[in-house]
Amino acid sequence: MKLSEKYKSRRKQGNSDDSVLPLINVVFLLLIFFMIAGQINQFEPIKLTPPISASTIKKTDQEKIIFVSSENRFIIENKEYSLEDLLHTLKANASEKEEVYQVKVDGTYPASDILVLLTRMREIGVQRVDLITERKPAK
Numbered sequence: 001m002k003l004s005e006k007y008k009s010r011r012k013q014g015n016s017d018d019s020v021l022p023l024i025n026v027v028f029l030l031l032i033f034f035m036i037a038g039q040i041n042q043f044e045p046i047k048l049t050p051p052i053s054a055s056t057i058k059k060t061d062q063e064k065i066i067f068v069s070s071e072n073r074f075i076i077e078n079k080e081y082s083l084e085d086l087l088h089t090l091k092a093n094a095s096e097k098e099e100v101y102q103v104k105v106d107g108t109y110p111a112s113d114i115l116v117l118l119t120r121m122r123e124i125g126v127q128r129v130d131l132i133t134e135r136k137p138a139k
Helices: 003-013 016-037 083-096 111-123
Strands: 064-068 074-076 079-081 100-105 128-132
Touching: 074 083, 079 083, 083 111, 100 111, 111 128
Parallel strands: 064 100, 100 128
Antiparallel strands: 064 074, 074 079
């Protein structure tokens, strides 16, 4: 038997790995597709239940979100601040460009303290602030 005939007979038998390779390619293409096409929800640093209102503002990707807990914790971009440090950071950002902020406050946070926060934000030059709420259920 010639050497070339030996290799031809092996090719005719086929290799078991040859049928698995297209399957692996398809799996990797699906993986890449879902990684690109899938939307990953933003991680919220603390669990909050926003207040209920007749209107609602939904979170968007363009605005920065300030999380305010009932324990006076202020978190923006996964960094925790005191009220004064938060206002100092916002003031520095307000002078650079006009930022739009969304405030997600816990429903048990006092309304008078929310008003103080929003007033102080306006005083330092923040042009627009949206308060994130949940829609009141229809009766």
